[in-house]
Amino acid sequence: xxxxxxxxxxxxxxxxxxxxxxxxxxxxxxxxxxxxxxxxxxxxxxxxxxxxxxxxxxxxxxxxxxxxxxxxxxxxxxxxxxxxxxxxxxxxxxxxxxxxxxxxxxxxxxxxxxxxxxxxxxxxxxxxxxxxxxxxxxxxxxxxxxxxxxxxxxxxxxxxxxxxxxxxxxxxxxxxxxxxxxxxxxxxxxxxxxxxxxxxxxxxxxxxxxxxxxxxxxxxxxxxxxxxxxxxxxxxxxxxxxxxxxxxxxxxxxxxxxxxxxxxxxxxxxxxxxxxxxxxxxxxxxxxxxxxxxxxxxxxxxxxxxxxxxxxxxxxxxxxxxxxxxxxxxxxxxxxxxxxxxxxxxxxxxxxxxxxxxxxxxxxxxxxxxxxxxxxxxxxxxxxxxxxxxxxxxxxxxx
Amino acid sequence: xxxxxxxxxxxxxxxxxxxxxxxxxxxxxxxxxxxxxxxxxxxxxxxxxxxxxxxxxxxxxxxxxxxxxxxxxxxxxxxxxxxxxxxxxxxxxxxxxxxxxxxxxxxxxxxxxxxxxxxxxxxxxxxxxxxxxxxxxxxxxxxxxxxxxxxxxxxxxxxxxxxxxxxxxxxxxxxxxxxxxxxxxxxxxxxxxxxxxxxxxxxxxxxxx
Numbered sequence: 001x002x003x004x005x006x007x008x009x010x011x012x013x014x015x016x017x018x019x020x021x022x023x024x025x026x027x028x029x030x031x032x033x034x035x036x037x038x039x040x041x042x043x044x045x046x047x048x049x050x051x052x053x054x055x056x057x058x059x060x061x062x063x064x065x066x067x068x069x070x071x072x073x074x075x076x077x078x079x080x081x082x083x084x085x086x087x088x089x090x091x092x093x094x095x096x097x098x099x100x101x102x103x104x105x106x107x108x109x110x111x112x113x114x115x116x117x118x119x120x121x122x123x124x125x126x127x128x129x130x131x132x133x134x135x136x137x138x139x140x141x142x143x144x145x146x147x148x149x150x151x152x153x154x155x156x157x158x159x160x161x162x163x164x165x166x167x168x169x170x171x172x173x174x175x176x177x178x179x180x181x182x183x184x185x186x187x188x189x190x191x192x193x194x195x196x197x198x199x200x201x202x203x204x205x206x207x208x209x210x211x212x213x214x215x216x217x218x219x220x221x222x223x224x225x226x227x228x229x230x231x232x233x234x235x236x237x238x239x240x241x242x243x244x245x246x247x248x249x250x251x252x253x254x255x256x257x258x259x260x261x262x263x264x265x266x267x268x269x270x271x272x273x274x275x276x277x278x279x280x281x282x283x284x285x286x287x288x289x290x291x292x293x294x295x296x297x298x299x300x301x302x303x304x305x306x307x308x309x310x311x312x313x314x315x316x317x318x319x320x321x322x323x324x325x326x327x328x329x330x331x332x333x334x335x336x337x338x339x340x341x342x343x344x345x346x347x348x349x350x351x352x353x354x355x356x357x358x359x360x361x362x363x364x365x366x367x368x369x370x371x372x373x374x375x376x377x378x379x380x381x382x383x384x385x386x387x388x389x390x391x392x393x394x395x396x397x398x399x
Numbered sequence: 400x401x402x403x404x405x406x407x408x409x410x411x412x413x414x415x416x417x418x419x420x421x422x423x424x425x426x427x428x429x430x431x432x433x434x435x436x437x438x439x440x441x442x443x444x445x446x447x448x449x450x451x452x453x454x455x456x457x458x459x460x461x462x463x464x465x466x467x468x469x470x471x472x473x474x475x476x477x478x479x480x481x482x483x484x485x486x487x488x489x490x491x492x493x494x495x496x497x498x499x500x501x502x503x504x505x506x507x508x509x510x511x512x513x514x515x516x517x518x519x520x521x522x523x524x525x526x527x528x529x530x531x532x533x534x535x536x537x538x539x540x541x542x543x544x545x546x547x548x549x550x551x552x553x554x555x556x557x558x559x560x561x562x563x564x565x566x567x568x569x570x571x572x573x574x575x576x577x578x579x580x581x582x583x584x585x586x587x588x589x590x591x592x593x594x595x596x597x598x599x600x601x602x603x604x605x606x607x608x
Contacts, residue, residue, distance in 0.1 A: 073588035081599055243522045246498030246562025257522050264528040265472065333473065333518055333531060335500070344518065346503050361501030361518070369565050398588055 039066055044383070046074045054394040056371075056387070060380055068375040070368055076398040083358040088114050088324055091355070093184045098362070098396040100181050102141035104133045105338035106360070106396070107186045109345035112267055112334040114188040117326045117349050120318060126190035127268040128310035132203070133176060133185055134336075135299040135306070139210070140169050141339035142292045145391060149289060150221065152384040153230060158221045165213050168206050175199060188324070190317030200307050211300040214293065222290055231286040235374040235386035238283055245370050248363045249341020250295065250391050253279045254287035261337040273305045285382075288389035292339070325353040340364055340391045364397035445469045452494065452530070459489055467535065475533040483536040484554045487517070491559055495524040496532055499556070502566035504574040506601045512537040513574050513600075515553060519560070538576050544596055546575035547584060555581040573599040 038061050045055040053074035059067045079098060083091050095110055096103035108130070115122060143166035150158025170180050175196050177183040185192050221227060237247070242255035252259055260277035262270045278294040280287040326349035335344035341363030348357040367390045374386050446469065453466045453474050463482045467475030478486045490496045501518040517534040521527035541549040555578035556563050565587060567578045572586040575597040586593070596603050 073586075073590070076588045078598065081603075081605065085605055243497050244561045246500065246560070248500075252522070259522055259528065331468075331475075331533075333501070333533065342500065344501050346501060346516070346518065348505055357503070357505045359501065359503035361503075365565065365569075366500070366562070369562060 038062070042380075046071075054397075056383075058375070058380070058383070063379050063381070065375045065378050065380060065383065068372045070371050072365075072368065072394060072397050074398070075395045079399045080358055080360065083355055085354060087353040088118070088188060088355070089320070091358070092187060093182070095360075096182055096184060098360070098399050099141070099338075099393055101144050102137055102339045102393075103181070103183050104130075104137040104186060105141070105336060106343060106362075107184075108134060108267075108336040108338075109334040109343055110347070110358075110360075111186045111188050112336070113332045113345050113347045114324075116332045116334065117330055117347060118188060118324050119327075120189045120320070122190050122268070123315045123318065124269075125311045125314040126316040128306050129176075129191050129195060129316055130186060131269055131273070131306045132303055132310075133173070133183070133191070135303050136169050136173055136176075137183075138339045139296045139299050140166050140173065142296050143169075145292060145339070145388075145393075146217075149385075149388050152388050153227065155221065155224075155227070158217070161213075161217065161220070165210060168210050168213075172203055172206055175202065187317065187320075189320055190315070192317070194316045200310075204304065204307055207300050207303050211297060214296055217293065222293065227289075228286060230382070231284065231289060231385050231389070232282075233284050234378060234382045235285045235288075235389065236283050237370060237374060239281075241373065242283070242370075245373065247341075247367050247370050249337070249339075249367070250291040251288055251367050251370065251389075252341065253277060254291050255283040256281035259342075261335055261342045265335070267334070267336055269306070269309075272309065273302050275302060285385050285389040288391070289385075292391065295339075323353045325349075326351050335361075338363060340393065340396070341367065360399055362396045362399065363391070364393045365399075367392055368397055446471050448526075449474050449530070452532070455494065456486065456489070459493070460486060467533070472529045473531050473533055475535065477535050480536050480538060480553050483534070484556065484559070487519075487534060487556050487559045490519060490532060490534065494532075495527060496521045497523050497560075498562045499560045499566065500531065502563055502570055504570045504576060504599060506540070506574060506599065507537075508540065508601050510537075511540045513540050513551065513576055514538075515570060515574075515576060517556065517560075517563070541575070544575040544600075546571065546597060547577045549575075549577075551575050552577045552579055554579050557581050573597055575600070 039059050042058045042060060043055060044058055046053045055071040055074065057069040057071055058065055077097065079095060082094055092107060096107050099106050143162040147159045147162040173183060174180050176199065177185040177193070237251065237255050239256045242252055242257060256279060258277055258279045260275065263275050263277050276298050278291050278298060280291060328351045331348050333344055333346045335342050343363055344361035346359040346361065347355050350356040371387065371390060375383060378386060449469045449472065453469050456464055456476055457466060460482065463478065464486060465477040467477045476486065496519045498520060499517050500520050503516045505514040505516060507514060514535055514537050519532040519534060521530065536553060538553045539550050541551050544551060553576055555567060557567060558580065564583065567581055568583065568585060568587040570576050571578060571584055572589045577584060
């Protein structure tokens with residue numbers, strides 16, 4: 001590794017000082033800056049259809065982006081602060097709120113962490129149920145993401161199809177958990193409920209049909225010359241810079257680094273399942289948009305394997321004491337592969353029923369750092385495709 | 400709300416409240432959890448690979464660093480704020496760690512300190528793929544903070560790990576820890592006109608709780 005930083009990554013407006021707010025001080029993006037007369041500052045967002053709430057302060061010269069300063073925080077909910085006031089069980093419903101359409105995966109590291117803190121052993125069947133739920137949820141998330149990606153590029157079919165097809169899996173999750181979106185299904189010690197009767201067959205049938213369906217997207221979207229023309233070679237992230245910026249998930253794997261937490265640090269029963277982690281080397285927006293789609297097929301594969309290997313009966317949760325607590329000062333950091341990448345949860349416990357500190361290290365927040373770097377020098381028209389190819393979910397980044 | 404009223408009642412259940420208010424040492428193993436595993440074998444065999452990582456750091460820096468824990472896939476290193484930059488540089492150049500996954504602040508008002516914890520991983524070295532190095536340092540804590548203008552300061556690690564940029568900006572606004580040498584010490588998530596104390600500090604209270 002070189003010690004040299006990439007020179008073309010520059011913080012955009014270092015002349016704005018937060019140190020001494022005065023009456024003359026204006027928020028970033030509104031402050032007058034001495035720049036070239038040709039350069040215009042644009043505010044993209046925070047009311048942005050489909051993207052959630054997030055502002056990009058973009059400086060453009062003609063049609064080309066000179067600098068971009070992301071300004072997240074419009075949907076900051078203080079999840080980490082709230083977690084310090086609730087016990088390990090009552091934390092579950094609110095912690096999944098940042099990504100309600102990937103709620104199993106955002107709860108997963110928290111639940112794993114609490115299990116390590118409290119020393120809880122999870123029944124075998126529960127581990128498989130969790131894997132199935134997590135993979136179904138990954139597909140639900142990616143379908144939503146793909147629908148928005150389609151609408152960002154003005155491809156209405158790609159909005160309609162995924163929104164329709166993800167209902168298949170949402171129905172499955174509803175059967176499994178009782179809720180369509182916010183499942184709150186994972187708890188320390190297993191899952192809340194056992195699978196309903198006949199679930200395995202229904203699941204297998206739906207997943208097989210789902211896989212057949214998403215394969216059809218190739219013809220309408222991924223092999224579409226218009227999509228290829230708009231995304232290929234735009235926003236290229238090299239392997240070296242992907243490492244340096246510490247990005248994760250599909251963004252990382254699109255730049256040629258084979259890193260999937262399910263494979264590298266398997267949790268629950270992922271070490272018994274055959275996982276392909278899909279890697280592409282181009283590093284452009286096309287590769288970044290294709291990897292999640294290939295991930296879904298991999299997920300279907302994992303679900304079929306898990307359904308086959310799952311113990312047919314047995315308990316799915318251990319009984320917890322009413323107000324479980326740790327055994328004194330302890331810390332734990334657990335991570336899982338969510339729909340967007342590695343999602344970590346750092347819990348500091350001081351032996352009370354509430355966590356002393358809970359930090360969610362979310363992939364959206366980690367991938368955001370790549371945005372100013374990728375947009376520099378791009379045309380303004382490419383901004384939506386580059387932005388959304390980062391697999392970014394604003395609400396999760398803000399927490 | 401139901402969750403509000405439920406909490407105090409469950410809190411004052413007859414079960415023991417050991418008042419292990421903070422900090423290490425006592426590992427009582429008194430309460431019998433449904434399924435309690437491993438109290439004993441933990442001390443005996445430290446994982447070898449993880450031990451070798453911590454040994455390399457101790458060998459290089461001696462008593463400047465303190466090994467907080469060596470667990471499976473996790474090595475915890477405590478270091479003072481004067482040495483954190485050097486240690487981080489060695490971690491990158493000598494041990495092949497290359498990116499930071501997470502930077503967390505933890506407020507300890509009873510010690511008058513704020514801990515900043517870096518979780519450092521590696522993409523380029525396959526043998527370190529499972530590993531996370533937990534580098535923890537502490538900054539002095541001011542009672543009435545003026546973020547950026549008081550003694551709550553740490554050297555930035557951005558020149559070593561580029562990936563900490565936004566994480567350190569978040570710690571700055573949420574805990575008031577100013578990172579010296581960070582080129583972009585602005586707020587990230589909070590509104591620009593936020594006038595209260597940094598909200599993730601322990602003395603920032605939530606109403607009604």
